[in-house]
Amino acid sequence: MIAAVLLRLAFWVSCVSAFFPFVPAWVKEREEHATIAAAGRRSISSVAQDGFAFAIERRASENNDSTVVRAMRQAQWLSSKFHHRRAKTAGEASTTKRNGNTYPVVEAKPPTASMATGISQDGTDYSYFVKARVGSKGKELYLLLDTGAGSSWVMGSTCSDQPCTMHNTFGPGDSNTYNDNQKPFSISYGTGKVEGNLVTDTISVAGISVKYSFGLASKASDDFTRFAFDGILGMSMSLGSGDNFLKRLADDKKLDKNLFGVALNRASDGTSGEIRIGATNPDKYTGPIGYTPLGTKDGDWSIPIDDMTYDGKKAGCGGVLAYLDTGTSFIFGPADLVKKLHAVIPGSASVDKFSYRVPCDSNKVLTFTFSGVEYKLSPKDWIAPKDDSGQCTSNIYAREVVAGAWLLGDAFLKNVYTIFDKDQQRIGLAVTAGAQSSSSASASPSAGTGTGTGTSSSGPPGQSASGSTMISTSLPTSSAVVSQSTSSSGGIKPPLGLNGHETGGGPSPTGSAAKPSKTSDSSATPLKARTQVIIALFALASTVIAMLS
Known part of the structure; x- marks a missing residue:
């Protein structure tokens, strides 16, 4: 009998450890969204002499989920993406596919620079993707542009799952240079998952053709019916399941x-969205570029953030790393830091410890400071539209996707021109062109002392001007895999894509990094909660055994 009791307790403990999804009461809330008319596809721009450019497009989502519901789903996906930085998550984007992909696309206008191509979208500022041609026959697919993922994958022609029937797919019949590597790949995104084999073939973006190893999905979870993209193009420097692009x-x-x-x-x-590979486009930003060295050597696009302010009031939520991820729609951070930020926003309140209600008439900008330079985030981007009850929600959510760090997605990136510099191991930020006219963004030196080593320049990368302050070496690593049993903050490291970083099967990153500093109340984390439950259960088991003996 004792054995039976212990067996039941052990089984229950394992269930507690495996359960993570958080479903607040507002998850079922819905709101209507206008349908975006389908737009014709446009051909990929040609290669320029001094660089390459390709179009990034945004596809419309087929669901009518509210902003908060989308954020919750994305947070779950990101938890997988960054939990094991080798598998990425996706966000909401859609493509116009001729075989089955019927998601509408709002095409970007022709690029102004010879090396650039437009970024299109679905009209809801939710996800961005690029056109790519795959294989010798140039099969056109839409791939989510994901700076949080190190590997890439596309939906395979042998996949019979519903998402694959709704998207463009790729297979051996689409190319004479197709090669199946006979190696499995699998990537989890919270509640979503894709799996299949690694294959090698030619991928062409912006006219750049490379022989590349990527995942070919033979199975895809139903979550991907919500997304317009046919796969993901990893733009992180970290190693993933296949080759690094x-x-x-x-x-x-x-x-x-x-x-x-x-x-x-x-x-x-x-x-007017655009990506330019191999060079920057001065027409897309104004003023100097502020550079901040990467905070780790693991291949993630993460830099230390000094602080955030609202209406001149500092929140005291900096001193940690911030991941810049084009594959994430919103902004996520440790619960204690998100709470500090909203504490300086009058009228804000949280009822579920994940999202925050804010006054719909808030018209002040949020300021993010990197290397002593302030970048402003417009209310258009940090406040979601009114829901069915007439209330507004902040687009900054309390979910520690990356242990002890901020995850800054498109809500922030729409306000800046971002340079991802692999050669110099740094990220550059500048005010987007036209931002000042709409009061959406601006950059200025911070009155306080910055915490990161930064440089600014009005010229191209490599021509930096004066430096700023010193970088703190005690900042948490962004790309090191944080074990749930050892993480001081109890957070989950992101994996592959739209909601975080990659969590698939890939080699461990190389390079050393500082241990994450304790930036959040670990008592609120699932890890510690599970530990406390386990201890309580074994105490109960001991009591039962004593009584039975």
Whole structure:
């Protein structure tokens, strides 16, 4: 009998450890969204002499989920993406596919720079993707542009799951150079998952063709019916399930400078989004570029953040790393830091410890400071539209996707021009062109002392001007895999994509990094909660045994 009791307790403990999903009461809340008319696909731009450019497009989601519901789903996906930094998550994007993909696409206008191509979207500022041609026959697919993922994958023609029937797929019949590596790949995104084999073939973006190893999904969970993209293009430097795209470009010497500049646009501001590979586009930003060295050597695009302020009031939520992820729609952070930020926003309140209600008439900007330079985040981006009850929610959510760090997605990136510089191991930020006219963003030196070593320059990368202050070496690592049993903050490291970083099967990153500093109340984390439950259960078991004896 004692054995039976212990067996039941052990089984229950294992269930507690495995259960993680958080489903607040508002998850079933819905709101209507306008349907975006389908737009015709446009051909990929040609290669320029001094660099390459390709179109990034945004696809419309087929569901009518509210902003908070989307954020919750994305947070779950990101938890997988960053939990084991080798498997990534996706966000909501859609493609216009000729075989089955019927998601509408709002096309971007032609790029102004010879090396650039437009970024299109679905009209809701939710996800951004790029056109790519795969295989010798140039099969066109839409791939989510994901700076939080190190590997790439596409939906395979042998996949019979519902998501694959709704998207464009790729298979051996689409190419004469297709090669199945006979190696499995699997990537989890919270509640979503794709799996299949690694294959090698040619992928062409912006006219750049490389022989590349990527995942070909033979199975895809139903979550992908919500997304318009046919796969993911990993733009992180970290190693994933297959080849690393940026490393392949560098090894093949495709670019003079191994960097790319990204300008994401709001749907309300037009269709001027653009990515430029191998160079920046001065027409897309104003003023100097502020550079901050990467906070780790693990390949993640993460930099230390000094602080955040609202209406001149400092929140005291800096001193940690911030991941810049084009594959994430919103902003996520440790619960205690998110609480500090909203504490300086009058009228804000949380009822579920995940999201925060804020006054709909808030018209002040949030300020993010990197290397002593302030970048402003417009209320258009940090406040979601009114829901069915007439209330507004902050787009900054309390979910520690990356242990002890902030995850800054498109809500932030729409306000800046971002340069991801692989050669110099740094990220550059500048005010987007036209931002000042709409009061959406601006940059200025902080009155306080910055915490990161930064440089600013009005010229191209590599021509930096004066430096700023020293970087703190006690900042948490962004890309090191944080074990749930040892993480001081109890957070989950992101994996692959739209909601965080990659968590798939791939080699462990190399390089050392500082241990994450304790930036959140670990008593509120699932890890500690499970530990307390386990201790209580074994105490109960001991009591039962004593009584039975």
